[in-house]
Amino acid sequence: MRQVPAEQVTETVERLFIEANYHLPPDMVSVLEKGEREEQNPVAKSVFRTILDNRRVASEGKFPLCQDCGMAVVFLDMGQETAVTGGNLENAVNEGVRRAYDKGYLRKSIVGEPLFERKNTGDNTPAILHVRVVPGERVAITVAPKGAGSENMSALAMLSPAAGPEGVERFVIETVRKAGPNPCPPIVVGVGVGSDFEGVAELAKRALLRPAESSSSHPRYAALEAELLRKINDLGIGAAGYGGTVTALGVNIEWAPTHIACMPVAVNLCCHANRHCSAEI
Amino acid sequence: MEKCRRLNAPFLEKEASNLRAGDEILLSGVIYTARDAAHKRMSEALARNEKLKVDLSGAVIFYAGPAPARPGEPMGSIGPTTSYRMDPYTPLLLELGVKGMIGKGERSEDVVSSMKKNGAVYLGATGGIAALLARTIVASRVLDYEDLGPEALRELEVRDMPLVVLIDSLGNSMYREGPAKYGKNGK
Numbered sequence: 001m002r003q004v005p006a007e008q009v010t011e012t013v014e015r016l017f018i019e020a021n022y023h024l025p026p027d028m029v030s031v032l033e034k035g036e037r038e039e040q041n042p043v044a045k046s047v048f049r050t051i052l053d054n055r056r057v058a059s060e061g062k063f064p065l066c067q068d069c070g071m072a073v074v075f076l077d078m079g080q081e082t083a084v085t086g087g088n089l090e091n092a093v094n095e096g097v098r099r100a101y102d103k104g105y106l107r108k109s110i111v112g113e114p115l116f117e118r119k120n121t122g123d124n125t126p127a128i129l130h131v132r133v134v135p136g137e138r139v140a141i142t143v144a145p146k147g148a149g150s151e152n153m154s155a156l157a158m159l160s161p162a163a164g165p166e167g168v169e170r171f172v173i174e175t176v177r178k179a180g181p182n183p184c185p186p187i188v189v190g191v192g193v194g195s196d197f198e199g200v201a202e203l204a205k206r207a208l209l210r211p212a213e214s215s216s217s218h219p220r221y222a223a224l225e226a227e228l229l230r231k232i233n234d235l236g237i238g239a240a241g242y243g244g245t246v247t248a249l250g251v252n253i254e255w256a257p258t259h260i261a262c263m264p265v266a267v268n269l270c271c272h273a274n275r276h277c278s279a280e281i
Numbered sequence: 282m283e284k285c286r287r288l289n290a291p292f293l294e295k296e297a298s299n300l301r302a303g304d305e306i307l308l309s310g311v312i313y314t315a316r317d318a319a320h321k322r323m324s325e326a327l328a329r330n331e332k333l334k335v336d337l338s339g340a341v342i343f344y345a346g347p348a349p350a351r352p353g354e355p356m357g358s359i360g361p362t363t364s365y366r367m368d369p370y371t372p373l374l375l376e377l378g379v380k381g382m383i384g385k386g387e388r389s390e391d392v393v394s395s396m397k398k399n400g401a402v403y404l405g406a407t408g409g410i411a412a413l414l415a416r417t418i419v420a421s422r423v424l425d426y427e428d429l430g431p432e433a434l435r436e437l438e439v440r441d442m443p444l445v446v447l448i449d450s451l452g453n454s455m456y457r458e459g460p461a462k463y464g465k466n467g468k
């Protein structure tokens with residue numbers, strides 16, 4: 001059995017969170033440049049230019065892209081032929097988060113208890129950790145720091161199967177319309193369809209990891225993604241909500257089998273700083 | 282956005298009343314950061330008739346919680362958080378003299394009517410351009426609530442911070458006019 005030291009997991013998580021917070025992924029840079037070219041409203045066009053300037057300053061490594069350095073969301077695929085040695089996996093991930101947010105001068109934004117005390121944990125832990133056990137030896141880690149402005153505007157509905165694709169469309173568009181300027185448009189829209197109540201939310205979040213301009217491998221979902229993108233941009237919200245022709249940079253749908261009586265749909269919005277970064281151990 | 286005007290904080294109602302939704306502003310002077318937790322503490326302190334460490338007269342409050350500053354820098358990345366979460370606390374602060382707020386996103390009807398009554402403006406900084414905005418902060422110090430970390434009440438000295446007037450003291454909103462012009466579905 002292959003052995004991976006817990007310390008190596010920690011170091012990888014640390015490196016990825018710093019990288020993600022200072023360097024916008026290439027897929028996002030490319031859709032932002034395209035958005036800047038296509039935007040019709042001069043005011044919104046200048047917002048695109050500012051976002052791209054900001055990304056250049058952040059990439060110098062002194063100031064993170066956004067002051068909201070996010071909740072530390074970690075997707076970890078653990079090969080079943082591999083054992084983590086010298087420590088507990090969850091602790092190893094949290095230690096990586098702790099080091100990244102300290103050494104990277106990243107904002108610590110987590111409160112330990114949500115309702116009464118709301119005291120900051122001071123080190124941005126705990127991470128939101130999604131572990132999948134997969135065949136083989138591979139350990140794959142993706143980190144996705146997620147800001148609250150867009151997370152707060154996300155929504156989930158347990159639709160009736162009779163609602164059909166039109167019902168899903170209506171819910172997604174209504175969610176984006178209601179969010180207006182709050183999630184820092186131009187946004188990326190992650191949509192989950194199917195699974196169950198908690199599963200559909202994870203699908204929507206995973207959809208945000210796909211490159212913003214990619215299409216679903218299923219042709220009917222790919223067509224729905226394109227249709228949703230067009231209709232969202234027809235809302236006219238625009239960059240920063242100042243009005244414009246480019247509100248979303250991409251719509252990604254992930255789907256999964258569901259119950260005969262269910263049609264869950266979840267919409268996870270992400271701001272223009274759709275940060276994600278991956279590595280394999 | 283018509284023309285770029287310079288504005289110094291703190292400012293008076295008269296200066297606020299000259300601003301119109303859509304105006305581009307370069308703001309300099311002294312402003313304060315306060316977000317969710319600091320607003321809650323300020324309103325609790327005021328309910329107990331305690332004096333705040335911030336002078337609210339003509340004050341501008343920036344809804345922001347910055348990233349930590351690196352050694353030798355006055356400020357880390359900083360940008361607006363979504364303003365609606367401060368709405369429940371805002372009318373009281375406007376009654377006590379606050380003349381400007383910096384944030385992003387729509388405000389409640391209560392906030393807008395209090396802005397009209399008290400002659401205040403709501404200014405917007407683009408969300409997510411925090412590295413650029415950090416470079417407009419010349420100096421910063423914690424005034425109160427240091428235990429809140431990024432949510433502490435801070436005093437900032439800013440120079441030429443680029444802002445837009447989102448809602449003016451007459452209640453005109455940039456968020457209504459822009460999307461109405463570019464939307465294709467009606468709303």
